[in-house]
Amino acid sequence: MQKNSEAPFLLDEERLENIRRVVLELVASRGLEGVTVDAIAAAARVSKQTLYKTWRTKSALIRDVVRMISHGAHLGDPGDLGSLREELWLILESATGILQTNRRLIVALLDGAQRDPDIMSIMRRDTRDKYRESLQRPLKRAIARGDISPETDLNLIADVALPVLLHRAILDDVLDEEMVKTLLDDVLMNLVIRPGRSKD
Structure with a gap:
């Protein structure tokens, strides 16, 4: 996957997919405003540091997931x-x-x-x-x-x-x-x- 300011580049594909799935489930149940990095890290069983190394901000992670589902739907x-x-x-x-x-x-x-x-x-x-x-x-x-x-x-x-x-x-x-x-x-x-x- 090409590196840029928002695209993931550190995690293997299986862990990336797991994080994205977790984000989708949290967004569906809590809404965008209710999703926190702490909640994502806990549900995906990764550290906050890992998330921030892969996506610089929560917004970048959310946008990545939105792109994924937009391409898939x-x-x-x-x-x-x-x-x-x-x-x-x-x-x-x-x-x-x-x-x-x-x-x-x-x-x-x-x-x-x-x-x-x-x-x-x-x-x-x-x-x-x-x-x-x-x-x-x-x-x-x-x-x-x-x-x-x-x-x-x-x-x-x-x-x-x-x-x-x-x-x-x-x-x-x-x-x-x-x-x-x-x-x-x-x-x-x-x-x-x-x-x-x-x-x-």
Whole structure:
């Protein structure tokens, strides 16, 4: 791993992963503000000195962990199935699963991002933008197939879908198959412009 002011460079990968896992568990249970270096060291069974030699500050450690989960929480691509609806359905199902599994962690990170511009930047760049790209791929394929019009606003569809799911996850509201079906069929598919249909 390349050395810089924030990246770990002293510990082996197994110990690094253990520390990061501990940080995630503490953030999910206590929120960012409630996580201390003492608590991390105790739970990970390492010394504070080891942590400070690897990450110069608690903020640097937190940002490293946020980057890790942002890179890991990707929706993937179902590939060209010949059906825009089916491809979007699979992506929305994947997003719903991630949000349900990590709800408490996501709430804590969003709260912390309001006070830490670096965390906000990481979440915007590595999480929101990647989710947007994942939803746009099926739309671009549908345009290439001639199934939908190039005038379809790809950003709008992505920016409607993800906040709806995120909002329900934050409020611990229902995120089930019926809800995803309603979002897809009654909202997103109605934002798609069919060939020959005007944007207006």
